[in-house]
Amino acid sequence: MKRLETDSKPVNRRKIGIAEYAVVTDETTLITSGLGSCLGIVVHDPEAFVSGLIHVMLPSVDQARDTNPAKFVDTGVPLLIEEMEAVGADSNRLRVWIVGGSEMIQFSSTGDSIGSRNIDLANQLIEEYGLTLVGSDVGGNHGRSIEFDPATEVVSIRTADDTTQTI
């Protein structure tokens, strides 16, 4: 589900839920919480000052019945880039941060965890689209919440023990 700000009132913070994304052209801080195996992907064009954040749940639309593009890495990333280009971003200038993809629970089913498959596919797409990966904090076995401040181009990552780090 898309959450693009359309009304004229200035808004300083925007919360993005699972399988949702937002694109802003001002200094609105983009926030998403509860990243476990999910991945938060921040994309920013510093010149056009366009920022986007998407909270994807699963790697690929092929393995699921749902068609909400913001739910998957493989459809979510192109969607976010397209929406950012529509408001003036240039794909050649895009800088990216990825956070999340942890393995919090050992499920009994075989194969790689959702978290690691999310990370692998995100990295693959970043390379394919020629985007600049500025920072990442992925994997492990803990949850994360993130905030992106377009003004400072900093992603703050908070974990459950209340420690915060920036990338």
Next chain:
Amino acid sequence: MKVDIRELGQFNHLASQGAERAAKSLSQLTGVQMDVEVTDVSLVTENVLAETFTGQSFVGVELGLEGGLEGETVLAFERERALMLQDLLLQATGSSEELAQSSVTELGNIMIGGFIDGWANHLGKAINMTPPKYTEAVGPRILPDQAIQAAKNHGVFLFESKLEAMDVDLDFSLYMLPEYRQFVDLLSGTDQGNQIPVNRLSAFEDLAKEGAGNAAGQIGMMTGLDTDVDISRLRFVPLKGVPRQVGDDRFVGVVFELKGIPSGYLVVLFDEASAKTVASSMMPGGSDEDGIGTMTEGAIKELGNIMTSGFIDGWANVLGTSIEHTPPNFVHDMGSSIMSPVVGKLGQQQDYAFVIDSTIEIDGHQGRCDIYALPNERELARALSALPAQT
């Protein structure tokens, strides 16, 4: 009478979109940024209504629906939040207190209008709204009498959208209670594989309630503390809304995978203080462990194991299937992050989930434990449909 779970999903989607529009109207009128936390739908009995609304004092705006969708909608604020809203409207409009009260009514009218917008299109029939009514009540009386009567007779479908404000404490709920018979007709689909007979849905809810009672009993037995099931509901909710509903607070708990028919997941969560109380009560002489360490982990895993067996005990008997659970996965993290891989796993097959959500009070109001069971929806539908008619 059967409900098609895809139709139920479709209506939940309409309600979610409606709630987004309603939130936007409120943002524009008050300048407060509102977000829809989650929209869920459940078939509730009189008892569940009583549990859900008990003790709270509400201010509401009530509005009837006629035509393509019949029923009632209620915008319900806890009293102090309604007063805050009046203040905000006062600031925004510069009007008197009396006008602010009538502007709450008008606001309700606008928000419910936004909520219903889109439903008529989907149904291909006009929906008319009766004039809004300002109401004040304690407990479930905030809901219209017809709805309470319907809940008594056969249960009532309750749509609830929780709205939260970004920077102020203005959280409130928007309820819709469609007229039972018309709505069940609207929910009847064509695909046999996705249909659940309505009465079996309530039978399963009763089973879940029993399970919560068993789990509470197990905590009591292991710890010697008083326990009580505070609330237990079977809700139909978009998967992506589940982590948000659990929230970002830090929890200690265990996650189990269920194997069999239905497969699924069961999550038992304690807030940190409750986890420590429970673990300490399980150890002879108590525990002086600092923070949440290996002793607490061991105790919570052991307790979670027994609670889970107690919770799903009875499912297999009634459904005529076999269900087992994996060993416990210990978790100590943000609630929303804990739920993230669970909804990720289920999200590969489904967009919505039946969530059994039970809260157990421990030692009076001292501690609490939340149990979330998320069965695979198609497997649950099949198992419930396959039951003999008399059950």
